[in-house]
Amino acid sequence: MQFAVPPRKGPSPPPYARASLLTFHRRKQLKATAILTLALLAVFFLLSQLFRNRAGNSAAPIGTSGVVIVTLLDRASYSDSYLQKIIKNREDYAERHGYTNFFANLSDYDSYIGNSPRSWGIVPAVRHAMASHPSATYFFHLDAHALFMNPNESLEARLLNKHRLESLMRRDVPVVPPDSIIKTFSHLRSEDIDLIATNDAEDLATGSFVIRQGDFARFFLDTWFDPLYRSYNFAKAETHSLEHIVQWHPTVLARLALVPQRVINSYSKDSTHAAVDGTYKDGDLIIRFFECDTDPKRSCEKEMGPYYSLWAKKLKIE
Ligand SMILES: *[C@@H]1O[C@H](CO)[C@@H](O)[C@H](O)[C@H]1NC(C)=O
Numbered sequence: 367m368q369f370a371v372p373p374r375k376g377p378s379p380p381p382y383a384r385a386s387l388l389t390f391h392r393r394k395q396l397k398a399t400a401i402l403t404l405a406l407l408a409v410f411f412l413l414s415q416l417f418r419n420r421a422g423n424s425a426a427p428i429g430t431s432g433v434v435i436v437t438l439l440d441r442a443s444y445s446d447s448y449l450q451k452i453i454k455n456r457e458d459y460a461e462r463h464g465y466t467n468f469f470a471n472l473s474d475y476d477s478y479i480g481n482s483p484r485s486w487g488i489v490p491a492v493r494h495a496m497a498s499h500p501s502a503t504y505f506f507h508l509d510a511h512a513l514f515m516n517p518n519e520s521l522e523a524r525l526l527n528k529h530r531l532e533s534l535m536r537r538d539v540p541v542v543p544p545d546s547i548i549k550t551f552s553h554l555r556s557e558d559i560d561l562i563a564t565n566d567a568e569d570l571a572t573g574s575f576v577i578r579q580g581d582f583a584r585f586f587l588d589t590w591f592d593p594l595y596r597s598y599n600f601a602k603a604e605t606h607s608l609e610h611i612v613q614w615h616p617t618v619l620a621r622l623a624l625v626p627q628r629v630i631n632s633y634s635k636d637s638t639h640a641a642v643d644g645t646y647k648d649g650d651l652i653i654r655f656f657e658c659d660t661d662p663k664r665s666c667e668k669e670m671g672p673y674y675s676l677w678a679k680k681l682k683i684e
């Protein structure tokens with residue numbers, strides 16, 4: 367019978383030999399030097415990445431549109447005449463300011479969304495828009511059930527200009543209303559910002575936000591769409607996932623600007639949960655018919671009708 371024999375050990379050095387004390391010190395020194403070198407290399411790498419990203423983000427090549435408006439359309443659930451109104455309104459707005467529209471189709475993302483709520487479709491839609499327009503700088507996701515009501519006001523003037531953004535950024539306020547412990551940073555400057563959003567009385571709004579193309583945007587969208595979050599059954603699906611990410615990842619919070627709701631997200635009077643001063647007023651850039659698509663007592667088409675007429679009259683479109 368054969369017994370397993372443990373592998374033979376080589377002769378071990380005598381534990382307290384004087385001769386090995388020197389090499390012990392020397393080894394320690396070498397180890398410290400190696401660690402220091404690695405640390406320096408890491409810092410250098412991080413800094414070079416940082417500057418490379420900043421430089422890469424700063425300007426879109428001349429001749430390409432800087433802003434892409436991303437609209438996710440559920441063509442199966444709404445009448446063509448309703449969808450055409452939304453499209454016409456956005457085409458007019460984009461044309462005035464040299465922006466590009468990206469009309470995504472919800473059914474294209476079914477295989478990505480899987481069994482999760484279909485409201486998740488906005489994340490692959492924005493990702494798709496970015497892949498399709500690699501040299502555009504800003505991607506403005508605006509929920510389909512919304513209209514541009516002040517066509518002459520550009521997004522730069524309303525929000526994106528450095529000084530404008532700086533003056534709008536809400537600092538040291540709860541990220542999730544009314545009183546989350548995590549608050550927006552107070553030291554951020556407009557150049558730190560890659561994600562601009564608003565909140566209503568209850569949540570961070572996913573129906574209207576601007577994200578700047580770059581490594582952060584790709585990381586952020588991939589994180590947001592993580593299968594773990596999608597299968598977690600958050601009560602408010604992608605909205606709660608976003609709130610989770612923003613509160614638990616300081617790297618995301620450090621790129622986020624919260625601006626007052628009415629800057630890009632005014633709610634119609636029939637929408638519930640508007641923030642204080644979040645309801646649409648004449649002259650606002652955008653009106654959103656928030657949750658008209660999920661509240662069975664409401665009709666998006668009926669609510670939008672009068673505002674579309676008002677807009678068309680202003681422009682003398684029939
Ligand atoms: C969505 O569908 C419309 C109509 O079929 C099509 O013209 C458009 O290109 C589609 N959008 C995208 C992003 O594929």
Ligand SMILES: *[C@@H]1O[C@H](CO)[C@@H](O)[C@H](O)[C@H]1NC(C)=O
Pocket residue numbers: 518680681
């Ligand atoms: C928008 O601007 C154009 C060109 O500057 C001007 O002709 C038009 O009257 C303006 N429209 C509105 C609704 O202010």
